[in-house]
Amino acid sequence: MPLIKPYKKIQHKVIKLSCPHDMLEEIQQYCAAFYIEKPEEFFIQAAHYVLANDKDWTRSKKSSLKDASSSI
DSSP, X not given: OOSSOOOOOOOOOOOOOOOOHHHHHHHHHHHHHTTOSOHHHHHXXXXXXXXXXXXXXXXXXXXXXXXXXXXX
């Protein structure tokens, strides 16, 4: 089962991204193999995975929310 799958359409903000050529080629091959229409979906889902699973980020985010609520 692929980790990245086609994703439903949502509103996006356009950014410019630089990526090594060989990595981009492999990402495009991955997308083609698993019927992902746009490489952007790969980056969005990969970022979502990292943000959801990085324990340091989760702790940092919780700490920021706690600090923001205590200053009110």
